[in-house]
Amino acid sequence: MKICKKCIQPDSRPGIYFDKNGVCGACLWEEEKKIIDWDARYKELQNIAKWAKENSTGNYDCAIGVSGGKDSTKQALTSRDRLGLRCLLVNSEPTGITEIGKHNIENLKNLGFDVISLRPNPIVMKKLVRRDFFKYINPVKITEYSLWASTYIVAEKFNIPLIIQGENPGLTLGASNTGVGTDSNAMKANELNTIAKDWREYLEVDGIKEEDLYFFRYNREILEKNGCKAIWLNYFLKEFTNHENAIFSREHGLQWRREDFDHESIGTYSQYFQLDTDSTQVNQLLKFIKFGFGQCMDHACYDFREGRITRKEAIELVLKLDGKCSDVYIKKFCDYIDITQEEFWKTADKFRGSMWSKDVDGEWKNEIRHILETESNV
Numbered sequence: 001m002k003i004c005k006k007c008i009q010p011d012s013r014p015g016i017y018f019d020k021n022g023v024c025g026a027c028l029w030e031e032e033k034k035i036i037d038w039d040a041r042y043k044e045l046q047n048i049a050k051w052a053k054e055n056s057t058g059n060y061d062c063a064i065g066v067s068g069g070k071d072s073t074k075q076a077l078t079s080r081d082r083l084g085l086r087c088l089l090v091n092s093e094p095t096g097i098t099e100i101g102k103h104n105i106e107n108l109k110n111l112g113f114d115v116i117s118l119r120p121n122p123i124v125m126k127k128l129v130r131r132d133f134f135k136y137i138n139p140v141k142i143t144e145y146s147l148w149a150s151t152y153i154v155a156e157k158f159n160i161p162l163i164i165q166g167e168n169p170g171l172t173l174g175a176s177n178t179g180v181g182t183d184s185n186a187m188k189a190n191e192l193n194t195i196a197k198d199w200r201e202y203l204e205v206d207g208i209k210e211e212d213l214y215f216f217r218y219n220r221e222i223l224e225k226n227g228c229k230a231i232w233l234n235y236f237l238k239e240f241t242n243h244e245n246a247i248f249s250r251e252h253g254l255q256w257r258r259e260d261f262d263h264e265s266i267g268t269y270s271q272y273f274q275l276d277t278d279s280t281q282v283n284q285l286l287k288f289i290k291f292g293f294g295q296c297m298d299h300a301c302y303d304f305r306e307g308r309i310t311r312k313e314a315i316e317l318v319l320k321l322d323g324k325c326s327d328v329y330i331k332k333f334c335d336y337i338d339i340t341q342e343e344f345w346k347t348a349d350k351f352r353g354s355m356w357s358k359d360v361d362g363e364w365k366n367e368i369r370h371i372l373e374t375e376s377n378v
């Protein structure tokens with residue numbers, strides 16, 4: 001096991017790459033951002049917007065998938081106010097939306113947009129989440145599936161020429177095999193390996209038929225045949241970062257977590273990530289069990305790379321918070337998919353990554369933690 005020589009990202013992130021100096025792809029992207037001709041990229045974006053206006057045969061120039069969070073608020077306002085596009089927002093409502101999540105999606109609508117909300121059948125959803133928990137220990141995989149697909153489905157049905165997505169994870173996470181490359185083309189979101197594999201795999205779930213999965217897939221061939229384009233906005237805009245988007249969106253009414261929220265309960269200190277559903281917290285805990293790092297690692301790495309905290313501070317935050325998750329969220333999740341907490345932990349332990357071993361007292365020990373502790377003492 002190793003961590004990035006620059007930030008502290010571990011090599012257990014799926015698909016991550018390091019250069020010969022041991023620097024991770026996300027840090028390399030941060031460097032690359034300094035030499036990109038952003039004016040040229042913005043002109044390219046303006047040309048795409050112009051093309052969309054000239055080629056829209058229906059009522060809308062672009063479709064934007066929104067959760068109501070920092071990125072979607074930034075996407076919607078940029079598209080309408082800077083690019084002059086007529087936007088249709090597409091919202092795939094998460095299971096168990098939080099109060100902040102409700103506030104934020106209402107706030108976005110009230111900034112003056114037409115919105116379509118899609119919500120897959122909750123009974124079907126529950127079966128699929130349960131299955132993904134036992135099969136992949138990933139309870140949000142299927143939610144992400146519908147989240148991505150909904151915008152493409154709506155774009156096809158409404159003859160919308162352009163789809164605008166936010167962040168190409170291939171650029172920002174430093175992972176080379178996210179499945180979508182590092183270019184601006186978001187039409188291939190169906191190849192993202194966080195959702196990937198064929199939607200047909202869900203047909204093996206008891207009682208699930210093809211028609212139950214309509215909101216979990218899109219027809220890329222038809223969209224491409226129709227000449228529809230899909231783009232990642234962060235490819236074109238230098239300022240499209242988590243932090244900048246959070247500040248920008250708060251200025252437009254987005255609510256963050258309260259300043260005094262309990263960091264340990266969700267395993268991070270950041271106030272503006274993934275506000276719309278609590279299933280995130282359990283998913284991050286499971287990520288920690290599987291890959292040895294959780295969301296505090298991601299947030300501390302972003303803050304370090306963009307110069308808001310030092311490497312030492314990042315290490316301290318991760319050692320203090322990463323992988324923490326209140327029992328409240330675990331219980332809520334277990335109740336949702338009808339399992340006991342004992343079953344939850346038994347299944348989680350089956351997926352525990354190779355960075356874990358038991359110490360003499362029978363407690364789980366994480367090698368990434370060990371590396372970080374060693375580095376913090378140097």
Ligand SMILES: [Zn+2]
Nearest residue numbers: 004007024027
């Ligand atoms: Zn790095």
